[in-house]
Amino acid sequence: MKEISVTAIRNAVKDLSIKANRELGQDTLDAFVRYKEKETSPVGRDILDQLIENARIAREEGIPMCQDTGLSVIFVDLGQEVHLTGGDLSQAINDGVRDGYQEGYLRKSTCHPFTRKNIGDNTPAIIHLRLVPGDKVHLWVVPKGGGSENMSRLAMLPPSKGLAGAKELVIQTVKDAGPNPCPPMIVGVGIGGNFEVAPLLAKRALLRQVGERHPDPELAAIEEELLEKINNLGWGPQGLGGRTTALDVHLEMMPCHIASFPVAVNIQCHANRHLEVTF
Amino acid sequence: MSTELTPVTYYLTTPLTDADVAKLNIGDRVFLSGIIYTGRDAAHRRLVELLDRGEELPMAVAGQVIYYVGPSPASPGRVIGAAGPTTAYRMDAYAPRLLAKGLKAMVGKGKRADEVREAMVKHKAVYLTATGGAGALLSKCIKKVEIIAYEDLGPEAVRRMEVKDMPTTVVNDVRGRDLYAVGREIYEIKA
Structure with a gap:
């Protein structure tokens, strides 16, 4: 049985939380450019230019692209032939979120629903776990704005x-x-x-x-x-x-x-x- | 299709005068420089409570600009983190009171209530939008930040910011026009 350490998963969640907030995907960037060519509104073209520039600054200077750095939505496809070692998977994911939001200077956006008091570390992550065939673990980190x-x-x-x-x-x-x-x-x-x-x-x-x-x-x-x-x-x-x-x-x-x-x-x-x- | 807008670009420095804002039309681009103040719902509630008690505000609002923002933390060597606008309707209950005190512009994103639009006409003020989600770009326009009130509110504390050429678009002008209504009307293609 293939062994995967939850510490590796924790580190990946941390790194991807920071990276996702700073580096907009090429697919979205290409779409900004493609749509700007078709956009007939001068105000609309100006906004698309700003978004292209915003993505460049975020990537080059390591500033989050948006101050709402999101609730951490994590999808996990866990191969049924994998043995996870070194601890609890949910705990590792939440630790990764906590590390990433602290070290990456990301805004902490989770709060108590009634009192609205901030939890302080952007946990708990929203985790969607799916058991799949095989011996791999596939993980998506999706910071989702409010x-x-x-x-x-x-x-x-x-x-x-x-x-x-x-x-x-x-x-x-x-x-x-x-x-x-x-x-x-x-x-x-x-x-x-x-x-x-x-x-x-x-x-x-x-x-x-x-x-x-x-x-x-x-x-x-x-x-x-x-x-x-x-x-x-x-x-x-x-x-x-x-x-x-x-x-x-x-x-x-x-x-x-x-x-x-x-x-x-x-x-x-x-x-x-x-x-x-x-x- | 209605007539397309022909936006004009202005560079304005705060404090703003009636003449500064009266010339602005919906769709115009305004690059703001100078001192502006930040505030979100919790700070607005406290400001209005001060007015209710007849007390002085922590800053003079006449001629000033308030930016609705809750920034991400500043990393070492920066004055602020990502700092894009937050949704403005949460300040609608309080905004007319500050407009009556001479506030000349608000910067946020999303639609305003009718009462706020009416107060803007009455007191000659404008609502500008900065691009939602352009937090890194807007962060670069902010040169200095100082908390002047309500430090206990954390990201919602009232800050005095020095900005340079902060890009905004006029959504509501002193003539009561609304770019959210007019813009869509121009570009909608009906089935």
Whole structure:
């Protein structure tokens, strides 16, 4: 049985938390440039220029790209042939978050829900653990901002609403959100599963690279249709008017109960932070 | 499609006069320099409580600018960490009181309430947006930072900041126009 030390996982969570907050992925940067060429609003083009410059400064000078350095969402695909050594996996992940947010001068953004008192170290991380075949551990570190998360939505639609109803919900969610989730955004859509799984599908959809279509041509076509309709809303960069409201739409789907039609929309701001590593 | 905007660029230094803000139109770019103050919800609540008791504010707000920001910690050798704007509606309940005291501009992100927009028209003031999520870029415009009140509020304490050419866009002008409404109207393509 392959052995992997939880200390290695702790260190990876620390390093990736810092790196994700400073280094915007090339996929998102390329999308800024691509959309800027098409953007007809002068204000919109100016904002996209600022975002390109912001990413350069963050990377070169080691400043977080956004002061909201996020809640730490950690996805773990744990191979069932792996033996974890040296301690408790959840503890190691939380220790990695604590180390990273302290050493990287990242803002600590977790608090008690009633008193609003800050926990002080950005824990607890939100951990999604999945057991998979094989002898590897795959880890994603996804610092997720609050402004865009607040504009996300879950609906248990009547099945009679059909695909048209699901599309309408996605468009309406973006329309209602306006400038609040810091567009240009990436829209994650989860259809099917049940009450807790649809939002998780939507969040997993956000792990994909910007510009990467779903391998199923039917779902890929829906993604493209939604992207066009969202960009026709006119909100534009920062909601100040323009053609660049979303950089991409990612859709994930799975079967659901014959009585149900869960649809979840998870909005990701332009600070599209996600890094991954395999052990 | 409505007429496209033709934004004008201005370089303004605080304190601002009525004439400085009266010339601004929605969509214009404003590069701010000089002293500005920071404040979020908790600080605003305390400022308004002082006004309620008829007491002096820790800073004179006439002609001034308040930036809605909760920065990330400064790393060694820097005056501040990432410092992009926070969502402005949380300050809506308090903003008209400060506008009545002569506050000339607020910098944040997201829509303002009708009462705040009306108070801006009445007292000749503007709402500017800095780019949400451009925390590193905006951090570079901040040259000095000093906490002047409510240190116990941590990232929400009131700070006096010296800024140089901080990039903003006019969202609400003294004529009561709103870029969030007008901008979308211009660029929306109806099915």
